[in-house]
Amino acid sequence: MLYHCFYGTIASMKWGLRSICEKILKNKGENKLVTFFKDVELFRDFTDEEILNFIESVPISTREYAPGEMVFHEGQGGVSVYFVFEGRVGIYKNYGETDEITLAHLHKGDFFGEISFLRETPRTATVVAMQPTVLLAISQRDIEEFMNNYPHIAYKILKNFAIKLSNDLEKSNKQMENYVKTIHSLSEEVEILKKELNSCKSKLKPSNSREKEE
Amino acid sequence: MSGKSHFWAWFQFITMLLIGTVILFKLLNFIIISIPLILGVVMYYSSKPIIEFLIRHGISRKMSVNIVFVTSTILSLLLIYFIPSWFYQEILNLKNKAPLVISQIQDLLTSTENWLNTKLPPDIMRIDIESYVMSLAKKLLPLIFSNLPGMITNLIIIIAMTPVFGFFLLKDSKQFKEFFLNITPNRYYEMAAVIIDRINKQVGNYIVGRIIEAAAVGIIVLLPTAFAGVEGSVLIAFIVAVTNIIPYIGPIIGTIVGVILGFASVTTSFTPIWVILFACGAAQLIDAVILSPVIVGKSMNLHPLVVFTTFIIAARMFGILGLIVGVPIVAIYVITFQSFRQALKGFAPYEKI
Numbered sequence: 001m002l003y004h005c006f007y008g009t010i011a012s013m014k015w016g017l018r019s020i021c022e023k024i025l026k027n028k029g030e031n032k033l034v035t036f037f038k039d040v041e042l043f044r045d046f047t048d049e050e051i052l053n054f055i056e057s058v059p060i061s062t063r064e065y066a067p068g069e070m071v072f073h074e075g076q077g078g079v080s081v082y083f084v085f086e087g088r089v090g091i092y093k094n095y096g097e098t099d100e101i102t103l104a105h106l107h108k109g110d111f112f113g114e115i116s117f118l119r120e121t122p123r124t125a126t127v128v129a130m131q132p133t134v135l136l137a138i139s140q141r142d143i144e145e146f147m148n149n150y151p152h153i154a155y156k157i158l159k160n161f162a163i164k165l166s167n168d169l170e171k172s173n174k175q176m177e178n179y180v181k182t183i184h185s186l187s188e189e190v191e192i193l194k195k196e197l198n199s200c201k202s203k204l205k206p207s208n209s210r211e212k213e214e
Numbered sequence: 215m216s217g218k219s220h221f222w223a224w225f226q227f228i229t230m231l232l233i234g235t236v237i238l239f240k241l242l243n244f245i246i247i248s249i250p251l252i253l254g255v256v257m258y259y260s261s262k263p264i265i266e267f268l269i270r271h272g273i274s275r276k277m278s279v280n281i282v283f284v285t286s287t288i289l290s291l292l293l294i295y296f297i298p299s300w301f302y303q304e305i306l307n308l309k310n311k312a313p314l315v316i317s318q319i320q321d322l323l324t325s326t327e328n329w330l331n332t333k334l335p336p337d338i339m340r341i342d343i344e345s346y347v348m349s350l351a352k353k354l355l356p357l358i359f360s361n362l363p364g365m366i367t368n369l370i371i372i373i374a375m376t377p378v379f380g381f382f383l384l385k386d387s388k389q390f391k392e393f394f395l396n397i398t399p400n401r402y403y404e405m406a407a408v409i410i411d412r413i414n415k416q417v418g419n420y421i422v423g424r425i426i427e428a429a430a431v432g433i434i435v436l437l438p439t440a441f442a443g444v445e446g447s448v449l450i451a452f453i454v455a456v457t458n459i460i461p462y463i464g465p466i467i468g469t470i471v472g473v474i475l476g477f478a479s480v481t482t483s484f485t486p487i488w489v490i491l492f493a494c495g496a497a498q499l500i501d502a503v504i505l506s507p508v509i510v511g512k513s514m515n516l517h518p519l520v521v522f523t524t525f526i527i528a529a530r531m532f533g534i535l536g537l538i539v540g541v542p543i544v545a546i547y548v549i550t551f552q553s554f555r556q557a558l559k560g561f562a563p564y565e566k567i
Contacts, residue, residue, distance in 0.1 A: 056275060057388070059388045060392065061392060061396055061403065063400055069400065072404055076404065077408065078408065079407075079408065080407050137395075137403065137407070139411055140411075141411040141414075141415070149266055149270055
């Protein structure tokens with residue numbers, strides 16, 4: 001009887017300690033996530049409480065990738081948004097083919113997958129882990145559900161999505177501008193070369209006719 | 215996805231479904247656990263819109279879940295306080311009126327039997343419905359009355375356990391989803407996320423639709439029967455509403471049980487029986503024309519052959535419980551298959567790189 005009482009007390013103490021430890025660890029994990037999400041562009045202007053609300057309401061899947069492992073590939077279905085928690089990923093067009101283009105390298109705090117998330121279309125690029133990487137993935141429906149429940153936060157999320165897309169657009173525009181400038185300078189060079197070629201041709205023509213006469 | 219990858223995806227999916235089915239079959243044998251669990255799932259999906267409504271009005275998620283839990287617990291306590299005594303009274307009332315009900319049914323059966331026998335040629339075997347039904351009733355009634363205390367105890371446990379299951383499903387649904395997604399291999403993550411979302415949405419709509427449909431049918435039956443002063447109109451409406459969940463034969467079972475209970479009100483005329491028949495008919499008409507297409511939608515309609523096969527297997531394996539939950543469970547399986555197939559279509563090859 002005494003043994004059972006003693007054993008019961010020890011077991012309940014163990015259980016109590018374990019639940020306290022679990023709670024502390026959970027709080028620690030949540031704090032870590034709050035600190036992480038505060039630096040993410042999508043959560044710009046969010047208060048700590050709003051981020052905590054987000055973390056508590058939305059299922060977040062933690063995914064680990066080895067170097068070279070693919071997160072998703074161009075043309076694949078899927079509507080999750082990914083946040084780089086640790087490591088680095090590369091975004092590619094025509095990955096593994098001769099005309100492969102590197103679009104960007106993303107680091108801790110960056111996010112991707114927003115185009116398929118917003119347009120519900122297949123993935124527009126391939127994403128590959130470049131080193132041991134940890135990503136946090138959130139599905140579209142969970143974010144939508146969260147936005148339905150918290151309309152004032154939804155506004156901020158959509159605004160930040162728009163800011164991210166406009167930044168990307170600005171970057172693309174700058175790239176395009178550079179390409180156009182390069183094309184212009186190249187065409188100018190081509191024009192100069194054409195002129196030189198023509199002058200060379202005209203110089204060559206009289207000498208050729210003299211040779212024929214002789 | 216290539217053919218090989220498709221095959222593996224289907225193989226893993228079917229294996230998981232089979233494991234789930236085995237667990238479900240084992241659970242269904244323990245009524246004390248399976249019914250509160252099923253009702254807990256129903257509570258989870260039906261109270262989700264309420265929680266979302268509370269969240270939208272500035273109450274935190276935790277608090278909203280607690281409010282729903284406290285409310286459902288109070289409701290359960292009220293039900294535990296009132297239902298057994300009410301149920302017991304209804305049954306006792308029925309037991310007291312049993313001789314009258316039996317004699318009424320006996321008269322009706324005798325007249326039907328006589329009418330049938332006059333219509334049939336003399337050389338054909340005489341129909342003896344009365345003795346058959348009476349022997350069946352004599353076997354069943356003592357069984358029901360002897361099991362009554364056990365039934366009421368089970369009912370109390372079920373009512374008490376349901377909010378507990380519902381509460382944990384509501385509280386930890388995020389953790390459950392995270393767990394399932396975290397154990398999914400990276401290459402199947404996107405597909406798994408889409409499938410879980412789709413199943414969640416469709417099953418939720420189906421369950422909420424069915425609850426609204428059953429409640430509406432119950433109210434449609436309750437109003438005319440209560441107005442006409444039929445005894446036990448609440449019990450009749452409740453039985454018709456619950457049996458309405460069973461497709462095809464559910465409304466028939468509900469009507470028959472309702473009519474049998476209605477005989478308790480029959481004194482000189484058969485008006486209560488006509489009122490019950492009218493109420494059940496009207497409820498079915500409104501259900502078929504308005505409620506079902508609008509609330510449940512046609513996507514969930516199973517082929518009659520599938521439904522009847524399910525009835526036979528589920529009723530043989532799990533009795534009345536199987537009859538009630540069999541078809542919704544098969545419908546959920548069909549949704550799962552459809553979602554998986556659709557999700558698989560949207561996933562391009564992974565192996566080419």
